[in-house]
Amino acid sequence: MLKVHRDICGYCGCCVSVCPEGALELIDAYLSVESNCTDCGICAKVCPVGALEAGHAK
Amino acid sequence: MQSKYDVLVIGGGPAGAIAAKTAVEKGLTACIVEKRPAIGAPVRCAEGIGREALMEFIDPNPCWISAEMTGAAIIAPDGTLMQLSSAQAGSKVGYVLDRKFFDRELVWRAAEAGADVAVKSRAAAPILENGVVKGAKIEHLGKVTKVTADITIAADGVESKFSKWCGVDTTVPVREIMSSAQYVMADIDIDPHSTVFYLGNEVAPEGYLWVFPKGERTANVGIGISGKKSGSGHRAINYLDAFVKKTFPNGKTIEHIVGGVSVCRPLDCTVADGLIIAGDAARVVDPLTGGGIYNAMYTGKLAAEVAADCIAKGDVSKKALMPYDKTWRASKMGKAIERNYNIKEYLIKQPDKKLNDIIHSVSKLDLKEFSTLTLIKELIKVNPKLVIELGALAASIR
Numbered sequence: 001m002l003k004v005h006r007d008i009c010g011y012c013g014c015c016v017s018v019c020p021e022g023a024l025e026l027i028d029a030y031l032s033v034e035s036n037c038t039d040c041g042i043c044a045k046v047c048p049v050g051a052l053e054a055g056h057a058k
Numbered sequence: 059m060q061s062k063y064d065v066l067v068i069g070g071g072p073a074g075a076i077a078a079k080t081a082v083e084k085g086l087t088a089c090i091v092e093k094r095p096a097i098g099a100p101v102r103c104a105e106g107i108g109r110e111a112l113m114e115f116i117d118p119n120p121c122w123i124s125a126e127m128t129g130a131a132i133i134a135p136d137g138t139l140m141q142l143s144s145a146q147a148g149s150k151v152g153y154v155l156d157r158k159f160f161d162r163e164l165v166w167r168a169a170e171a172g173a174d175v176a177v178k179s180r181a182a183a184p185i186l187e188n189g190v191v192k193g194a195k196i197e198h199l200g201k202v203t204k205v206t207a208d209i210t211i212a213a214d215g216v217e218s219k220f221s222k223w224c225g226v227d228t229t230v231p232v233r234e235i236m237s238s239a240q241y242v243m244a245d246i247d248i249d250p251h252s253t254v255f256y257l258g259n260e261v262a263p264e265g266y267l268w269v270f271p272k273g274e275r276t277a278n279v280g281i282g283i284s285g286k287k288s289g290s291g292h293r294a295i296n297y298l299d300a301f302v303k304k305t306f307p308n309g310k311t312i313e314h315i316v317g318g319v320s321v322c323r324p325l326d327c328t329v330a331d332g333l334i335i336a337g338d339a340a341r342v343v344d345p346l347t348g349g350g351i352y353n354a355m356y357t358g359k360l361a362a363e364v365a366a367d368c369i370a371k372g373d374v375s376k377k378a379l380m381p382y383d384k385t386w387r388a389s390k391m392g393k394a395i396e397r398n399y400n401i402k403e404y405l406i407k408q409p410d411k412k413l414n415d416i417i418h419s420v421s422k423l424d425l426k427e428f429s430t431l432t433l434i435k436e437l438i439k440v441n442p443k444l445v446i447e448l449g450a451l452a453a454s455i456r
Contacts, residue, residue, distance in 0.1 A: 010314070012217075013102075013217025013317070013318060016217040016318075017229070017320060020229050025217075025219050028093055028094055045232065047293065048288070048293055048294035048295055048316040050290060050293055050295075
């Protein structure tokens with residue numbers, strides 16, 4: 001399951017634009033991760049500040 | 059907010075604001091829904107815009123202009139500087155805006171023209187009937203309200219979800235998202251009337267770093283790098299910190315901004331039944347410069363004009379809305395996107411040495427028209443070999 005470090009996240013939406021599953025949504029100052037997230041890690045790669053961590057056991 | 063409008067606009071940025079204003083001026087009812095509690099904040103932008111581009115929509119106003127630009131500079135990977143200025147010495151070529159106030163001004167104008175505005179109101183889902191978009195479910199303070207509309211304009215930015223929910227694939231390829239970070243810095247030594255662009259693999263891989271002045275000693279200092287080049291320990295923020303430490307060690311950061319900028323080709327199709335997609339959500343950012351304010355305003359206006367025509371004719375099908383898609387693609391903006399996409403694809407493949415060579419070829423250029431096209435033409439003049447390297451692309455630049 002994707003881990004969002006809320007203390008690092010700048011809620012900018014960069015990750016949302018690249019998510020192939022449409023599993024991320026930026027709700028104002030809060031990044032929501034839906035259950036269809038496949039933990040592929042694309043979002044974690046592009047994050048400008050490193051707020052996302054993929055590869056966690058579900 | 060009412061339960062029915064002619065046009066429902068998702069997003070209160072420049073695309074949405076101009077779309078709503080244009081719609082009400084055409085005699086339609088319109089409402090802007092903005093998920094954030096305030097229009098214009100937080101800023102996700104380097105805030106630069108060309109003078110002519112801005113003036114096509116609005117006269118410059120000191121309330122939302124941070125600084126006037128008279129030139130630009132490009133810094134090669136090896137540190138060589140190329141100075142760009144207007145052929146008319148000292149004339150203004152562009153502005154660095156204060157987006158918090160600029161966006162607000164555009165929404166004020168839409169509101170004063172008669173549009174409704176709802177903030178902290180999120181489009182949580184489209185209303186779909188037999189595949190036709192008929193408005194959206196709007197969430198505000200935990201309550202969901204159905205708002206129907208003949209046409210919905212999705213102007214929901216780089217983090218757009220609305221079109222995806224309606225079946226349009228808006229996913230940006232990893233290599234074509236500019237992973238970006240920016241500091242508003244104070245107390246730094248800059249040329250207050252020139253934007254500066256730093257190129258090179260060490261500084262900003264497959265992107266660039268910018269210093270856009272916002273006053274005598276203050277500027278947006280930011281960077282965009284390809285998502286492909288981003289990863290743990292080498293993210294946009296790491297490159298920015300390294301640059302700032304070296305270049306502005308005594309500067310003070312008064313704002314910390316992150317974001318994503320798409321530099322892909324626009325969506326294959328920017329309309330669907332009952333839906334028009336505008337601005338960053340349509341991926342119409344200039345792929346070479348990353349600039350999107352003008353393109354957002356242009357597509358926002360066009361979206362509302364086409365919406366008005368289609369509503370008058372009683373047909374809001376994808377086919378009826380296609381003139382929107384066709385018109386912007388054939389426009390000066392559409393052609394510039396296609397051309398600049400190809401130039402970007404060429405430039406990102408060049409090693410630092412090549413970029414150094416190009417910039418060494420000329421230290422100062424006076425441009426008749428202050429545009430990327432004129433710049434590229436001038437560079438080709440002094441680097442005739444570029445014509446061969448650009449191949450088929452060169453024809454589109456002549």
